Amino acid sequence: METEALKAIAAGLAIGLGAIGPAIGEGIIASKAMEAIGRNPEASGKITPLMFVTMAITESTGIYALVITLIILFG
């Protein structure tokens, strides 16, 4: 196979597989945060920023995959 084709396959696999974990994790975080806000609406001001921070941390493995993908494609 040509190098270009291999690069395209590698990039697709890297981001596709790398996105699975963070997606599940962020889904769990969002659902738990919604549950918490539903149970105690007054606490939403405290929960929302925490939710964003934890989501960003969860997202980081996905971002690693993305950086690798971008390096494969454009580096």
Place this chain on the structure above:
Amino acid sequence: MELNISIAPEILFYIKSFPVSNSFLWTLFISGFLTVATLIMRFSLKIIPGTLQNCVEILIEESFSFVKSVIRSEEKAKRVFPLFCTLFVFILTANLFAFIPGQAAITVSDGHGVAPVFRAVMADYGMVLVLTILSVIIIQIVMIITHGPFGYLGKFFNFHSPLKFFLGLMDIVGEIAKVLSLSFRLFGNIFAGEVLGIVMLFLVPFIAPLPFMFLGVLTAIVQAFVFATLTLVFITLASEIEEDELVE
């Protein structure tokens, strides 16, 4: 498909042998902008605040109370607040300036093609890495001050038992991983936003890229907040003395 995407910033011109890239130029511009804005704010302070002064005061008060709620000490909060707020405001301004319309049209020729004069500053890995190294060094300094030089070394080289020795070595890896995880998070998010915008503009020129622009604005704000907050959280952890240390 001809998309002009590069991970390294484009070099616009050289001063002697020092390359001036487009992101360097914009970093200078943003620093200048923030400095001028701060000086104007400083010399137009009034007892009865106007609209702008009110907004800035609310921002400062809210972020200070946030810092205090995380670090749980007024004195520590006063010390760490300038760092937190500077990081937040600088990254936020740098990210939001990427959304000024029309700037991507300004280009200069750099010998073998055209290079845009503007580049989102945080999409240059060098800039993000410097910010990250800065905050990680500050975290180490805070740790040294809290635990003392020997306590600091003792955290990493612990000879009480093989398990503790291994955990200490793992802590060294953890400190180095902080540099990678903090910098990749900011760089990856902003750079991916740029690439996503370019690809969407390439596929559908009208209307369709708008939601992605909105996503980009959201990412810009959230990532600035996350970078500053994670630095704050790490400093908080570094400045606390563990309970088992007090017992010894």
